[in-house]
Amino acid sequence: MSPPAGQGAPAGRVRVDGRELRLTHLDRVLWPREGLTKAHLIDYFVRVAPLMLPHLEGRPLVLTRYPEGIERPSFYQKQAPWPRPAWVQTARLAHEERAIDYVLADSAATLAWLGNLAAIEIHPWMSRVDDPEHPDLVVIDLDPDPPASFEESRKVAFWVRQALDRLGVPSVPKLSGATGVHVCIPIRRRYTYEQTSRFAATVGRALSEVFPDRVTDERLVRRRHGRVYVDPYQNLRGKTVVAPYSPRPLPGAPVSMPLTWDELETAQPRAFTIANVTQWLPGRRDPLLEALGRPCSLDAFLERVPGLQGTRT
Template sequence: MPVLEINQRRVRLTNLDRILWPEQGYTKHDLIRYYIEVAPFLLPHLQNRPLVVQRFPGGINGEAFYQKNVPEGAPEWLHTIAIKHRDGKETRYVVAANVETLVWLGNQACLELHPWLSSIGSLEKPDFAVFDLDPMEKTTSGQIREVALTVREVLLHFNLESFPKLSGASGLQIYVPLEPLYAYGQVRRFVEAVCAQVHRLLPAITTLERKVEQRGGKLYLDYLQNGRGKTLAAPYSPRPLPGAPVSMPLSWEEVASWKIKPGDFSIKNTPALLRERGDLFAAVLNIKQKLPSI
């Protein structure tokens, strides 16, 4: 059994040749190498946050499951946090504090990394408001672009900066960095109000309807992700889809031009792209904004 030593910590590796993305032949070894290469860009978005992962032991076409609790046999050096929930139950989450944790997660076939929107020390008050733009099958890329730019314009009306990223699947997400001053309910109500305004401006292509069968083929403005313990895929997290796409931050100029094609950002080309363009989401961690009264 191979062992990788990182920062004087030993990580046991197993089944490195196991294929996770069959169409491309990408293996667990490829996933671990990706995590090592993007660690300087990925880790800041995971540090000090409870982490939920989705594991695919048999690859993206096999059985998958979400995991919150740290599994038995986890290394002693792993950083974790125990959180009590309203029902009195306790969950011990992984906190990805270093590259060796990413390697361990990769060996667990954790293809998706979902950090909380709030940090340790202020778990009840998120650092971000998030808009999850969820397209339907008939939604065009031009419509996604129009909706995203409209969300940005409404936010600018409140003097709020925002940052877009591809979900890695078909959607786009917009983050608004905040001072951790507001309860999740306050943040959700603000995002809901902005979504309602966007829907009033673009009623022909957007909906606030939660039930898929009642959306009429329109793009869903999802504000309900702003909740305690709810998560989105982290920036640069892989996704369990053919091509091994990743959730990639964009500039607003890239959104406006929308020359993006499926497969532009994958575990194969993202490390080199990050070395060229840097972390477009770095500001999300540094800018602290206050919500307006609406």
């Protein structure tokens, strides 16, 4: 991977997509074991922007920043950082406590700016700012409790797929970049967060009843006992999971990767990294982006669940 011009210097100005930004501390090491620096992160974001940006378009972003690298303290940031370039887009959304100005990523330049902030993890909302109360994505988050590992997550992902297929709901798997799998369901923008979170919870509860020794919907970690937790709560308003192609703050610098179900059969969570992006990026097919263009209906499911029909448009 070729880092941006200026690596080794404390700061520099570059142009990305015709926008100028100032980069600082490009030689700061973010992944110490691999020697990957902030320059490498910025370069990765610029390279992957054509695939990543469609997943972020119009979505409020929550950032996890690692200014001193992944082995030092990090912090979680919702409010758009300041100062920021005038061309960085934001959107204000109301919450019970206050309004928050979220970053919107509409260009490779914005991704480069986020990389300069050492925003290693990018977490988008399930809905977009033009209709923030109606998500267009449901994510069933599979999180293995040790000693359960990725292999157990993979197996449960295929069980989730089978359950969704019976409901007539298509899905796409995504490596979390750690030991989990995200089963992603693009949906029509007509359902509330209450409906989508209950949908995910119902799937999790059904699987935990059929496979009680392998799957759990138990929120308390101490009660999971080495099973795969099916987490529906990331589908509540304002909750997020890591974005497609976002790096993870883990050894090897893995990224969260959308896959086909066939690819999931043999995939490993550390196979896709910011360091080997030049090997997997050229010509990469994005099955999740394709599925987002064919959103599905949850009507048949909701009609079976009393009290969840609500108002649909």
